[in-house]
Amino acid sequence: MPGTLKVYGASISYYTGKLEGYLRYKEIPYEFVPFNRKIMSMLSRQTGTSQMPAVELPDGRFMTDTTPMIDFLESAYPEPSVIPPEPVQGFMTRLVEDYAEEWLWRPAMHYRWSYRKDALLLSRKIVDEIMPDIPLPGLVKRWMIRRRQHGGWVRGDGVTSETWDHVEGSYLKTLDQLEAIFASRPYLLGEAPTLADFGFFASIFRHFSQDPTASDIMRVRAPHVFEWQARLWNERSSRLSSPTLLSGIPEDWGPILDEIGSAYLPYLCDNARAWKAGEKQHTVEIQGVTYRKLPTSQYRVWCLERLQAHFRNLPKEVQPQARARLESHGCWEPLFRIQKPDSRYDEEHQVPFRGRKVHYQNAH
Ligand SMILES: N[C@@H](CCC(=O)N[C@@H](CS)C(=O)NCC(=O)O)C(=O)O
Numbered sequence: 001m002p003g004t005l006k007v008y009g010a011s012i013s014y015y016t017g018k019l020e021g022y023l024r025y026k027e028i029p030y031e032f033v034p035f036n037r038k039i040m041s042m043l044s045r046q047t048g049t050s051q052m053p054a055v056e057l058p059d060g061r062f063m064t065d066t067t068p069m070i071d072f073l074e075s076a077y078p079e080p081s082v083i084p085p086e087p088v089q090g091f092m093t094r095l096v097e098d099y100a101e102e103w104l105w106r107p108a109m110h111y112r113w114s115y116r117k118d119a120l121l122l123s124r125k126i127v128d129e130i131m132p133d134i135p136l137p138g139l140v141k142r143w144m145i146r147r148r149q150h151g152g153w154v155r156g157d158g159v160t161s162e163t164w165d166h167v168e169g170s171y172l173k174t175l176d177q178l179e180a181i182f183a184s185r186p187y188l189l190g191e192a193p194t195l196a197d198f199g200f201f202a203s204i205f206r207h208f209s210q211d212p213t214a215s216d217i218m219r220v221r222a223p224h225v226f227e228w229q230a231r232l233w234n235e236r237s238s239r240l241s242s243p244t245l246l247s248g249i250p251e252d253w254g255p256i257l258d259e260i261g262s263a264y265l266p267y268l269c270d271n272a273r274a275w276k277a278g279e280k281q282h283t284v285e286i287q288g289v290t291y292r293k294l295p296t297s298q299y300r301v302w303c304l305e306r307l308q309a310h311f312r313n314l315p316k317e318v319q320p321q322a323r324a325r326l327e328s329h330g331c332w333e334p335l336f337r338i339q340k341p342d343s344r345y346d347e348e349h350q351v352p353f354r355g356r357k358v359h360y361q362n363a364h
Contacts, residue, residue: 001057001058001076001077002058003029003057003058003059004029004030004031004058005023005028005029005030005031005055005056005057005058006030006031006033006055006056007019007020007023007030007031007032007033007053007054007055008033008034008035008039008043008052008053008054008055008056009032009033009034009035009052009053009054010034010035010052010126010129010130011032011034011125011129012122012125012126012129012206013052013053013206014101014105014108014202014203014206014207015051015052015053015066015101015202016052016053016206017201017202017205017206018066018101018198018199018201018202018205018206019053019055019066019069019070020032020053021198021201021205021232021233022066022070022073022082022198023073024233024234024235024236025082025193025232025235025236025237026073026077026082026237027236027237027238028073028077030055034129034130035052035129035130036130036131036132036133037131037133037134038133043062046062047062047063047064049064051064053066055069061353062353063352063353064352065299065351065352066101066202067097067098067101067306068351068352069352070082070195070198071352072352080192080237080240082193082194082195082198083194083195084189084194084245086247087314087315087318087322088248088249088314088318088321088322088325089189089245089248089249091310091311091314091322092196092249092253092257092322092325093189093194093195093196094195094306094307094310095257095260095307095310095331096188096195096196096199096200096253096256096257096260097195097196097198097199098199098303098306098307099199099256099259099260099264100174100196100199100200100202100203101199101200101202101203102264102300102303103170103259103263103264103267104170104171104174104200104202104203104204105153105157105202105203106153106157106158106159106167106170107167107168107170107171107203108171108202108203108206108207108208108214109149109153109154109157109159109207110154110159110164110167110168111168111171111207111208111211111213111214112149112207112211112214113146113149113150113153113154114150114154114159115212115213117212117213118211118212118213118214119146119149119150120142120146121211121212122211123142123143123145123146123149124138124142126145127141127142127145131145156295157294157295158291158292158293158294160292162289162290162292163289163290163291166286166287166289170259170263171208171214171217172217172221173255173259174200174256175217175218175221175222175225176221176222176255177252177255177256177259178200178204178222178224178225178228179221179222179223179224179225180252181250181252181253182224182225182227182228183224184252185246186228186231187228187232188200188253189245189246189250190243190244190245190246191240191243191244191245192237192240192243192245193232193235194245197228197232198232201229201232204218204225204228204229205229205232205233209225209226209229209230249325254329257325257326257329257331258329258330260329260331261326261329261330261331261334262286262287262330263286263287265304265331265334265335266284266286266334267284267286267291268300268301268303268304268334269304269334269337269338270282270284271284271294271296271297271300271301271304272300272301272304272338272341272343273338274296275296275297275298275301275341275343276338276341276342279296280295280296281293281294281295281296282294282296298343298344298345299343299345301341301342301343301345302341302343302345302346304335304338304341304343305341305342305343305345307335308335308336308341311335
């Protein structure tokens, strides 16, 4: 697929950062185009959603959703693959990617929009970058952004005095888990990044390492993680000569898999249950903490559906081994608790290409 991709996004955006990290590593040429009102309405027409990033291919097709976009790009640019060829590693890498990018979204938004100095800085960055053409005083635009982001992604995503410490705990635990790993090797599975690294990169690169409050914590508590995100941003696959990956699933992934089993998958199940029941909001207890009125996300029902499908697509002879490892971290039962999640997110099998129908909650 020769030619340059156009990546529409923002320089502070979680998922745009994830995609850019991947494109830079794979050395896939792209041009970054900052979002503005005109681009957003063009993209809504082309893709049916205004989420970022969106990618325009040299042949004029548009794509959204970074996980399926990466799958598509992996087929167009197969070498070197970021999905390990060993099937159980490939599956676990997908599971960790999904967890990292979806479950760390809430603490990433919380640290950015709940703390005043972060919210003041980031609202200025956003307004200056993507809203310069809106004819309102900067002060008003910045206030509007802070209100929208905090209302939608913090208060509107279950962060209250009841859940505050638990939300922050998910960040602090992540730092400790990753610090232990990156103290001994450059990437999660060894000498080269995989999809799992890019899953963590979304929150860690664009939010936690750069937003003032979370970054202050990271630099002191997890300097190897701080180093890893800069290393990944600057990594180029052509510079890594014959990198080796560890075999199997490393023991030090254990605490991450435990978290997937005790927090993320139970949440995905309740979200899928609510989706099936037609509930637009749901209340769920995670690790003893009650999250109230979470928006039900169609996209995340699809995440569960995809994870189940990836497991079923494993060669039959390795499934018992994968199952045993999932069971030992409490992941097996919640992975299949909801039979047929039936997200209807991609009924026409078009993802990541434009034209799909998106129900309420289009971003997630
Ligand atoms: N599943 C999507 C999620 C994209 C997404 O949620 N992007 C955020 C910005 S990082 C967004 O556009 N949110 C919509 C909004 O804030 O209105 C992906 O992987 O690209």
